[in-house]
């Protein structure tokens with residue numbers, strides 16, 4: 681990431697809003713915000729597919745669900761946070777089981793980019809489908825968007841829920857219902 685350019689841009693934003701970037705409290709702000717952007721956009725230099733290149737040869741062909749994965753992302757329209765929980769379910773094929781942390785890491789990588797909630801949801805599903813070739817994948821993300829709470833339409837508490845279903849989850853409603861009931865318990 682181009683840190684000097686980030687610092688310059690943040691200084692310009694401060695000037696543009698009528699602030700004085702040379703006053704004591706703001707002196708280190710451009711460098712601080714640049715470091716923060718490096719952190720919250722770190723997922724731009726990683727690809728979720730790479731997480732799934734190692735598999736366990738476990739013979740498990742039943743549902744695996746990692747639920748309530750907390751995430752923070754940045755809305756690409758307003759560059760302010762949206763955040764909540766992701767639930768990642770898949771049914772592996774025999775011998776193609778992934779480490780549980782990789783499911784949470786996929787959410788993490790995709791969150792740390794300027795994003796849309798729908799895109800995180802679909803991209804996690806597609807990465808798992810393409811690399812693990814499971815029987816199916818179901819992703820659900822529940823989030824609150826600060827662009828809908830602290831500004832604009834101002835609806836604090838409104839939750840956005842997105843889903844992506846692939847394979848058997850797209851085919852069989854009872855498979856989706858099973859995951860939903862496990863997420864809600």
Ligand SMILES: Nc1nc2c(ncn2[C@@H]2O[C@H](COP(=O)(O)OP(=O)(O)OP(=O)(O)O)[C@@H](O)[C@H]2O)c(=O)[nH]1
Nearest residue numbers: 755756757762795796797798825827828831832833
């Ligand atoms: N589909 C989708 N929309 C989002 C997401 N995050 C923010 N938005 C919406 O993106 C839209 C941007 O709309 P614009 O009309 O260009 O921007 P705006 O004038 O600031 O809109 P308001 O928020 O309605 O004031 C808004 O409706 C936001 O609620 C997201 O993850 N997915």
Ligand SMILES: [Zn+2]
Nearest residue numbers: 755757758827
């Ligand atoms: Zn927004």
